[in-house]
Amino acid sequence: MTGFVEIADAASFVLADARVPACLVDDPPRDAVPHAEGLLRLDIRVSDGRISDFAVQRDGGEAPGRVDLGGGTVWPGFADLHTHLDKAFTSPRWANLDGTLEGALSATAADRPLWTPDDLRARMEFALRCAWAHGTVALRTHLDSRAPQHLVSWPVFRELREEWRGRIAVQAVSLVPLEAFADADYATGIADLVRDCGGTLGAVTGIDAGNEALLDRVFRLAGQRGLDLDFHVDETDDPGARSFDRIARAVVAHRFGGRVVAGHCCSLAARPAGEADRALDLAAAAGLHVVGLPMCNLYLQDRRAGRTPRWRGVTLLHEMRARGIPVSLASDNVRDPFHAYGDFDMLEVFAEAVKIAHLDRPVGGWPVAVARTPADAMSLGDAGRLRAGGPADIVLFRARSWGELLSRPQHDRTVLRAGRPIEAVPPDYRELDRLFE
Numbered sequence: 001m002t003g004f005v006e007i008a009d010a011a012s013f014v015l016a017d018a019r020v021p022a023c024l025v026d027d028p029p030r031d032a033v034p035h036a037e038g039l040l041r042l043d044i045r046v047s048d049g050r051i052s053d054f055a056v057q058r059d060g061g062e063a064p065g066r067v068d069l070g071g072g073t074v075w076p077g078f079a080d081l082h083t084h085l086d087k088a089f090t091s092p093r094w095a096n097l098d099g100t101l102e103g104a105l106s107a108t109a110a111d112r113p114l115w116t117p118d119d120l121r122a123r124m125e126f127a128l129r130c131a132w133a134h135g136t137v138a139l140r141t142h143l144d145s146r147a148p149q150h151l152v153s154w155p156v157f158r159e160l161r162e163e164w165r166g167r168i169a170v171q172a173v174s175l176v177p178l179e180a181f182a183d184a185d186y187a188t189g190i191a192d193l194v195r196d197c198g199g200t201l202g203a204v205t206g207i208d209a210g211n212e213a214l215l216d217r218v219f220r221l222a223g224q225r226g227l228d229l230d231f232h233v234d235e236t237d238d239p240g241a242r243s244f245d246r247i248a249r250a251v252v253a254h255r256f257g258g259r260v261v262a263g264h265c266c267s268l269a270a271r272p273a274g275e276a277d278r279a280l281d282l283a284a285a286a287g288l289h290v291v292g293l294p295m296c297n298l299y300l301q302d303r304r305a306g307r308t309p310r311w312r313g314v315t316l317l318h319e320m321r322a323r324g325i326p327v328s329l330a331s332d333n334v335r336d337p338f339h340a341y342g343d344f345d346m347l348e349v350f351a352e353a354v355k356i357a358h359l360d361r362p363v364g365g366w367p368v369a370v371a372r373t374p375a376d377a378m379s380l381g382d383a384g385r386l387r388a389g390g391p392a393d394i395v396l397f398r399a400r401s402w403g404e405l406l407s408r409p410q411h412d413r414t415v416l417r418a419g420r421p422i423e424a425v426p427p428d429y430r431e432l433d434r435l436f437e
Contacts, residue, residue: 003414004398005067007421012047013065018074019400020044023365024372025054026387032056037402038364044074046392049418053388071400075367077137077393077417078346079384081374082230082263082291082330084175085124085141086115086153088344089335089429093436096337101235101300107337112149119435120156126427127334128164131344133424135395135415138375138383139168139344140230142175142202145190150174154197167417169380173202173230181214181221191221200261201225204232205243212246219254228258228379234267237301237311241267245279251286261377263291263330265315266301276316284323289377292317292369294353296332296339314357321365328374329353343426346370347397347413351406363402392419 007013019039022028032040032054045052087108094111096103124141131139143153154172161170174194181187181203194201201222205215222229234241244265251260262283268276283290294314301313320327329349334342342348350370353359359366368384375384382390396414399405415422 003396003421004412005069005072005396005414007067007414007416008065010065012045012052013067015044015046015074015394015396016066016068017071018042018044018069018396019071020074020386021363021367023368024076024384024386026385026390029054029056038362039073039401041071044386044394046416046419049392049420051386051388051390051392054386069396073397073399073401073405074386075135075395075397076371076384076386077135077395077415078370079138079328079372079374079378079380080131080136080331080344080346080349080370081140081261081328081377082293082332083127083139083141083344084333084336084338085127086120086143087333087336087338088127089123089432091335091337091340092432094337096340098305099299099303099340101338104300104337108144111337112144115149115152117152117156120153121160122432122435124156124160126432127344128160128168128170129424129427132168132422133415133426134343134345134347135413136168136344136346137393137417138171138378138380140171140173140200140378142173142230142232145174145176146180147186150190150193154193154199157199158197169378169383171200171378172197173200175232176203178203178205178211178214178218181217187217187221191225191227195225195227199227200230201227202230202232205234205247215246215250216254219250219256222258223254223256226258228260229256230261231263233262233265235264235297236267237270237313238267239270239272239275244268245282248279248282248286248288251288259289259377259379260287261289261291264293264297265290266297266313268316269311269314276319280316280319280323280325283320284325289326289328289373290315290320291328291330291374292353292357293330293332294356295342295349298352298356299339299341312356317357317359326373326377327369328377329369330374345409347405347410354406360402393417
């Protein structure tokens with residue numbers, strides 16, 4: 001058995017005395033009143049791999065099929081909206097020696113020639129096994145798509161997506177500098193490849209106002225092919241960065257009907273308050289979805305040798321939420337030159353974000369940022385929520401409160417998929433040693 005509680009091999013059972021974040025439950029019982037910290041105390045009935053119903057917790061004694069959680073916390077499976085599986089776990093081979101963004105770009109460029117199909121498959125598979133063991137049900141990865149790497153990485157992604165279908169819904173986004181779209185043949189080719197692979201079109205946007213024509217080209221390519229868009233945006237402390245504003249305006253100008261995700265958006269926190277407010281108003285009007293990446297941005301931003309960083313690199317999460325802008329949190333880079341740590345564990349992402357961005361007092365509705373909200377951005381309506389009739393893809397934690405949940409790693413969690421516990425633990429790093437010899 002893995003996890004802190006044993007689930008009998010039965011078609012139907014009740015997860016009794018569970019504490020559940022109220023924001024993650026669709027249509028809770030009318031008599032369910034959130035206890036302290038916004039947690040509902042519920043019994044959850046599971047039948048034939050799906051959630052049958054919820055009931056206000058009541059003493060059930062030793063009734064058959066009753067699994068007593070003792071007040072343990074219950075979440076839906078996680079959705080990780082912004083990752084880089086193709087870079088993951090490359091730090092042992094080519095480290096970022098100074099920890100800067102420039103160092104990360106240089107180290108990745110040096111390592112990229114080693115990204116063969118075998119190398120990519122081994123590291124990407126390893127990453128998915130980590131995410132699976134931690135309770136992730138959906139994951140989107142950005143893939144470096146400069147020529148000719150796109151002809152190597154995208155076929156590996158397609159194979160893994162099919163192999164993991166039914167376990168983790170894996171999506172992919174093209175990752176290239178916006179300037180690459182100046183080459184019309186390449187621009188058309190990458191858009192067609194993304195469409196044929198069922199992916200999302202993306203780019204890294206710069207701050208040069210002269211790039212607006214290229215941004216328009218990206219929107220036209222996506223619109224013609226019915227693709228969603230996902231950008232790396234203003235990953236800098238330069239208050240002059242304006243890609244965020246330009247993307248919001250482009251959504252409106254093109255009357256773009258697809259989903260548009262903006263990741264990072266660090267510079268918003270460095271801009272004068274009035275300017276930042278106007279940019280956020282634009283984003284709200286355009287329907288942008290923003291991904292905050294607190295661990296990676298804390299690691300890279302404002303890093304200078306011999307100097308303590310003065311800011312955290314995180315974007316304006318509270319201000320976005322106040323305007324109704326959908327906000328997600330995600331893993332981003334894991335054990336690669338852009339972020340030397342991490343394990344594709346969305347509880348770790350959430351716990352660190354709470355501390356970095358002060359998402360507590362109260363925690364309130366922030367749990368949706370690692371579950372329901374990113375699942376919606378990925379058009380996965382059943383994921384990231386607990387609802388009657390929905391899949392019993394559930395993560396059970398021994399912790400009974402936010403203080404307990406966010407203070408320990410919760411390695412003894414129990415992960416249920418379709419109502420059955422998975423027998424999985426994060427893989428041993430030694431499995432990757434052959435790639436670094």
